Amino acid sequence: MxxxxxxxxxxxxxxxxxxxxxxxxxxxxxxxxxxxxxxxxxxxxxxxxxxxxxxxxxxxxxxxxxxxxxxxxxxxxxxxxxxxxxxxxxxxxxxxxxxxxxxxxxxxxxxxxxxxxxxxxxxxxxxxxxxxxxxxxxxxxxxxxxxxxxxxxxxxxxxxxxxxxxxxxxxVPVFDKTMHWAMEQFQAAEPAAVADIAKEIGWSRKHLTQRFTTLTGHSPQTYRRLARFGRFTARLMARPTDSLAELAAETGYYDQSHLTRDVQALSALTPGELRASLLPGLGGFRED
CATH class of the missing domain: 2.60.120.10 (Jelly Rolls)
Known part of the structure; x- marks a missing residue:
């Protein structure tokens, strides 16, 4: 058994x-x-x-x-x-x-x-x-x-x-190992710059961007941005009463205005509106 x-x-x-x-x-x-x-x-x-x-x-x-x-x-x-x-x-x-x-x-x-x-x-x-x-x-x-x-x-x-x-x-075919590694680097808590990842692989930044976008549908810069936004929303769900400035600093934003721009661009809400939509019990974010 x-x-x-x-x-x-x-x-x-x-x-x-x-x-x-x-x-x-x-x-x-x-x-x-x-x-x-x-x-x-x-x-x-x-x-x-x-x-x-x-x-x-x-x-x-x-x-x-x-x-x-x-x-x-x-x-x-x-x-x-x-x-x-x-x-x-x-x-x-x-x-x-x-x-x-x-x-x-x-x-x-x-x-x-x-x-x-x-x-x-x-x-x-x-x-x-x-x-x-x-x-x-x-x-x-x-x-x-x-x-x-x-x-x-x-x-x-x-x-x-x-x-x-x-x-x-x-x-199924084996997933592109180089691209998988690049995706992991862009998702890291302190992600490397796109140019640094390209250099580590041995490609130009342009070639990395083309390969990455063709595979994932998103550019490396967008992918890094999405990963950072994901870190913020996860922290917000876990610690909804913490200050937005503190959460912003912990998740890789330069300051609260940087956070505000990203949240508005990716969710069409302000950080405060996003927090107000939180459901209790780690239930996610309500729409209506």
Whole structure:
């Protein structure tokens, strides 16, 4: 018998809105491609939609209950029903997710290499977009979705996802290691300059920019900016009462005015408005 999978549970219930999330690591065989899973249930009455903020992270979510509407950063809406999934790429603007009833689902946390492997396509093809998973994997996506709907608990969902993803990833091309390294450098807490990364690789800055943009759909400078914004929003969620100036300094902004410009450009909100949209219990950011 295999050892039980370690997991953590996070719950919130104020009598109006409630959600429960069971998180656990993916199988070791998926290391470098899938880091973890989150099985969730949710019922909300005080709000109907969330802001899914600009980010370097892609997303893969299976809907397992009532339909879920998602409007991508490109303004195009898709709706996924029980057993269906959507995939989204790194985005430099906000997407909106709207629950069309009580929600249950499985969130698969993928690396850039894992996202490319699921799509079996360049990341640039899904940058700033959300698409049905069936666009890339039709029969196997429907099969996994149906099994996930019938799973009795989170552990069964995680096991089913492990098995399916290991099968999907068996015959995909190896992700560009040089670009993967560059992406990691740009996501670091103290990211190197684009010119320094190019020099380390042995390329010109122009060549790095062309290769990086062709692969990811975003320039190195935009990617660095998105990573910094992601660090700020993560700190804001974890420490919502801290001063914005302090959070700005901790996450790589020169000053609060620099933070304000970035937040407005990437979320269409001021930092204060973004903080005001925070949901309790690490629930994300509300849209309405």
């Amino acid at each position: 295999s050892a039980p999978r370690p997991s953590t549970v996070r719950q919130y219930d104020d009598g109006v809105d409630s959600w429960s999330i069971v998180a656990a690591p993916a199988a070791k065989a998926l290391a470098g491609l899938v880091s973890s899973y989150a099985s969730y249930t949710e019922k909300t009455q005080s709000f109907g939609a969330r802001r899914e903020l600009a980010s370097t992270s892609g997303v893969l979510i299976f809907a397992l209950d009532e339909p879920l509407s998602i409007v991508g950063a490109d303004g195009i809406e898709i709706v996924v029903k029980a057993g269906e999934a959507f995939i989204g790429g790194a985005a430099d603007a906000t997407s909106i997710s709207r629950a069309l009833g009580p929600q249950r689902g499985l969130h698969v946390f993928l690396s850039a290499a894992g996202l490319a492997a699921v799509c079996n396509a360049p990341l640039a093809e899904i940058a700033n977009r959300v698409l049905p998973l069936s666009t890339f994997r039709s029969t196997v996506a429907r099969d996994l979705g149906a099994r996930l709907v019938e799973a009795r608990n989170a552990d069964e969902q995680f096991d089913l996802a492990d098995q399916a993803l290991m099968h999907w990833f068996a015959d």
